[in-house]
Amino acid sequence: MTRKAVADHPLESADLRRLYETMVKIRIFEERVQELFLARKLPGFVHVYLGEEAVATGVCDALQPGDYITSTHRGHGHAVAKGVRLDPLMAELYGKETGVCRGRGGSMHVADFSLGMLGANGIVGGGFGIAAGAALTSKLLDLGRVAVCFFGDGGINKGTFHEALNFASVQQLPVVYVCENNQFAQFTARERTTSVEDLSVRAAGYGIPGHTVDGNDIEAVRGVAGDAIDRARRGEGPSLLVMETYRYGGHFVGDMEEYRDKAAVEQQRDRDPIRRAETILLARGVDEAELAKVREAARVEVELSVEFAEQSPYPDASTALDGLFATPVVQS
Amino acid sequence: MTRKAVADHPLESADLRRLYETMVKIRIFEERVQELFLARKLPGFVHVYLGEEAVATGVCDALQPGDYITSTHRGHGHAVAKGVRLDPLMAELYGKETGVCRGRGGSMHVADFSLGMLGANGIVGGGFGIAAGAALTSKLLDLGRVAVCFFGDGGINKGTFHEALNFASVQQLPVVYVCENNQFAQFTARERTTSVEDLSVRAAGYGIPGHTVDGNDIEAVRGVAGDAIDRARRGEGPSLLVMETYRYGGHFVGDMEEYRDKAAVEQQRDRDPIRRAETILLARGVDEAELAKVREAARVEVELSVEFAEQSPYPDASTALDGLFATPVVQS
Amino acid sequence: MGPDGPERAVDRQMTFGQATVEALSIAMRADERVIVLGEDIGWGGNFGQFRGLLKEFGPRRVIDMPISESIIMAVSVGAASTGMRPVASMSFVEFTMGAMDEIVNQAAKFRFMFGGQTSVPLVLRASDGVLRSSAAQHSESFEAIFAHIPGLKVVAPATAADAKGLLATAIADDDPVVYLENKRIGSSRGEVPDGEYFVPLGRARIAREGRDVTVVCYSVMVTYALDAAKVLAEQDGIDVEIVDLRTLVPLDMATVDASVAKTGHAVIAHEAWRFGGFGAELAAQISERHFGRLGAPVARVGAKHSHMPFSPPLERAVAPQAEEITHAVRTTLAHRARAVATGRDAGRT
């Protein structure tokens, strides 16, 4: 385990700006989703990515378009970072026919296979093997693609973690396991259910590299992820990256958060990944006005997506049973 | 990981002799089982423990009568070492009413709950959580008991290993995980499916001690297991012990063993745990005649168990549905 | 929250969640071997089923588990077979799929395959059913799967009182019991008896008496059937009898038989998929046992053969609705009328 420092991976200002844009887009999207949910505009329940934007952003920036990711129940950020357009993404959260999954999936199942986004998943730990499978495809068909599996500090205790990392290591698959250690699994603090403090030590059990990274430091995330992804692409096998971050909101929107101290949450805002990126950009001479423009552009894009979603039709009830099978079956 | 040496744990001759007796009993029992199976006397299929006797023997010797063990599909040795009498054990393999499980279980499910032997199990990795559960009972009811989970080098790749060790560590349960690394899982050599060479490194992922031990050295096994069991009993939590041993026979009796070299198997006999114990005992001045007497006594006990089993009745077919429920249910 | 508090004499209306807490806390006070294990249960559970337990019984007996469904179940099997009475919680029934090996191959088999040496007194509770766009991985019902596996008992309460009484019995039972709480009724309220209260397993309940047709159901579908019965009484003058099974294993066919013998017509309703659902077993048994005496084929209402879509209009189309029970009853009785008219009546006089 190495705690990689920012200094190892200074980014060009243009790169940092691009990452900043994505983080801001996720932030504003999620804030809006939160509002919409509380205003009862969105069915189901939603888990937002507020505070963790640097992880998806930095990791996906290091990927190529054909590469794969698997996501979690908290998947909007991953989708945006992998390039899913906001219109069909927002429409999916509304359950509209124009959504990425034609309204069948909703928040917990946003996906865009054409972009290698293999789905948010409502089963914790569901992505470990799926990512390994996508990496296997890449290896067997010589596609040169890498798969990234995002998962949480809660998910690391699922047996599927163990099975997948062992298998990926044996097969030297091009897959990178990215743990988003936001310190909580639902309402339970990590240390109450997890036997080790530094999660990346688990890499040693599979003979693969493990790194713990400041997941709110976009430069560190981008740097370490880039190295691990390159390594995977070179055929040198999987890595485990643990991104230390924090979940600002409740587990789901509406969570009363009786299990934690509001003050502790507020304190974490000092580590805010977006503010930290801003500070660097400003120090490098980027104008505050320019950053404001980035935020404004994101706001417009998000508002347009809301409009798009609102105006889109619901799926027709007569299509409810479509799509279960690729080769349809008449079942009596 | 520590490779503990024999010298750390010299045993009194009387203790070594006791361990020798148990190992010999297992050896002769299993050789006889093999014969009986090939002579079509035993239904189903059987997995024997030949070559691995030191592990069950050394570990169970360090346990107290109330302590628990969980076993595997290769469970006869564990049963004998935990004190199960040969008569009902052999009768079980015959499927007789006088068997430990009244003929319901057979070779793969031998059990004696009155002795804390919580069952051989046909599901690889089935014991990890069951042992943790037994340890939880001990902890919650302050029984002062320890649970030992025996499992194989194949089983260590099951997700249940990961889930159980994490949980046991978080709860600091009195449980010891004993891996019988006999180098094969069925017909597949360990290194083809397992990402690390030294399996005990996996302990680090759970913040618990891990030791790799020469599992054919009865003194080392007894010593290291004793330490781990004592530690668990003191409330200091679980350990992972990896016992390096070797499976002399095929995976099951009748296995053609096309996947390995007979010569490699023969070579392993130089490390034979029983012969090594004999060498030490002889060097310490124990008579060869005395050792022969031990072997003869075991042979007699095994033969008597065969007779017992042969003469026992099969269960009555009218009782076939008994015992599914503790509180019976009439199901139409 | 205690059953002995000053509220004893007063209002005993409570939610399923509150009734559940009551059953659990009474059992835990009475028997130190009763423990609760599950993810996030310290914080009260999705429907408040565990609220207050951590405070009263502490973390030794109210164990917040890692996200490790296999081991929640396996630990429960190990603990149960060495003397404890664990209540294992999986918030959504879909997560039990990650513990099926432990449920099917261990919990259900332990007693039988070890020749009756041990028993496995555990309760596995999980929430099932459709609730407002929870989508494919949080909306389903698997009781047909559990009921098919010998060695498991299967409980599915429809009222808050039964939630308390059946859970208490499940905890006291010496066998593994799968206890299924439907999400939609989890927050509905009902009168709940005070103090210790047991409802036996295997005893169905007549939720409504009627003469014309028997609706056999359980869990949330009892509510739907009551709604349907009201409509049918008002609009069609049809008098529906509703049998609430309460438990699928053991199955109280005697009560079903008595009702069907009386009405001569049966409709079965569950929220799980119709195809291969528990209703198939019920329909097969009723068709066999009342052969030649039914006025119409046994009708079955259940989810369509699809997964649960997120979008509300689609969800409504896949999940069974109260109107489908109404419709099935009408069709069933129309069949008889038609059969009588054409002289094809099969039996009942």
Added chain:
Amino acid sequence: MGPDGPERAVDRQMTFGQATVEALSIAMRADERVIVLGEDIGWGGNFGQFRGLLKEFGPRRVIDMPISESIIMAVSVGAASTGMRPVASMSFVEFTMGAMDEIVNQAAKFRFMFGGQTSVPLVLRASDGVLRSSAAQHSESFEAIFAHIPGLKVVAPATAADAKGLLATAIADDDPVVYLENKRIGSSRGEVPDGEYFVPLGRARIAREGRDVTVVCYSVMVTYALDAAKVLAEQDGIDVEIVDLRTLVPLDMATVDASVAKTGHAVIAHEAWRFGGFGAELAAQISERHFGRLGAPVARVGAKHSHMPFSPPLERAVAPQAEEITHAVRTTLAHRARAVATGRDAGRT
């Protein structure tokens, strides 16, 4: 072993295992996306189903997996949804319980819950059924569970030819297919067509034509039914028609209906537990669709509600035997005779 060898013109009698290897190797030669994953498959499989594949296709495409059932399945889902056609092997069907989350919550749902963006062309093969004292964890049959889950197709061949033809179709199918090989017939032999050979999913087969009663079955029970039919023809002069379903999903009710319409009597037989088994769905459907036209209630033969005991006399008592089919047929036809005698006949003339 190749289909183009000199044996072409000669003996095409082979075991299920050989037929399976043939289907796999033809598919693997034709399409590099077909891969096989499972424990110990490099060494040929318990019934020789994989013999020679490692040698021909190498370890990249014939992947010996760790003992990690969850990940065998999850990797297959991931690979299938990104372009491969994996055949995942779990030697005994009981081990699929350790992968149920991946089977039910991922494989079966992927296509639907992602709005049809992807498909999951994988085959999950496993051996089921009773074979000489394999006891509770190696003797069971779970097809009712798989058939209940929307999104899975379920195949259960009864002959070596169908083993080849159905497996080939399952591999070519774009959906997840659960392919169940019964252990007892795994080494039995039959005539198998040469070269590429596909049997469509959802097309039942009349395994024996007859006039008096329809036995609906699949997998090993077809063999048992044929034995029973012989006895019944010889001893009772009863002419049994046997419908071999071949696939449970899709389910060919048209063939079942035609046969039952002809015979007016139905007996269903499977090796899985009778209670809540797939036979319940069949009985419910037949009872509904042939209401008033059956000479007797639909009879069901299946395992008793217990786990499989090790001891041979107990195993025989729990597992269904050919004689139980014989008995069920006799009872069914006796019912009709009795009904006619007492004037209670329900229909068929």
